[in-house]
Amino acid sequence: MEIKELKNTVEAALLALDEPLSIKELLQLFPDEEITSNDINQVINDLEAEYQDRGIELKRLSKGYRLQTKQKYQPWLQNLFHHRPKKLSRALLETLALIAYRQPITRGEIEDIRGVAVSSKIIHYMMDRDWIRILGYRDVPGKPAMLGTTKTFLDDYNLSSLQELPSLAEIKDIETLEQELQFNDHNNDETQNEELNED
DSSP, X not given: OOHHHHHHHHHHHHHHOSSOBOHHHHHTTOTTSOOOHHHHHHHHHHHHHHTTTSSEEEEEOSSSEEXXXXXXXXXXXXXXXXXXXXXXXXHXXXXXXXXXXXXXXXXXXXXXXXXXXXXXXXXXXXHHTTSEEEEEEOSSTTOOEEEEEOHHHHHHTTOSSXXXXXXXXXXXXXXXXXXXXXXXXXXXXXXXXXXXXXX
């Protein structure tokens, strides 16, 4: 297969799916060709260079690569949407931030830090979105679950690893966290429980 056709096929696959694709998954496009992971890596590098001065970018995320619009063009793209993306509640953002920065962490530890009870609906919502998961159980009475973030959390928040999280010193208040993380809601939920939208 010629390099141009290889590049076009990889580009088409990345455009066709919202989900990030790994090198291994991209290799599955060519079961009858003698294509190696080095060939795919070269194509990825070429595409990244080609998109340098364009409105889209090839972003490396925790699960693989995704084609997406560049963040700087979001203010103009918002004019095309009939409704604004939902803002996450302060309670949900605080809980998610504590899990991301202090993982593994238990629900009780989150409640001690926040000074208020954590709604079960918030925990379930984040689990349903596959943003958090149970990492294990603390070896104390009651065996509370220890929570941590997932690769889906990283991908939805445009991160390739937890090291890319903004430092706590950079975050002036909880509202800036969502902006700093450049949240990309690929699921476009139309409904969300009222409790998730309240502080």
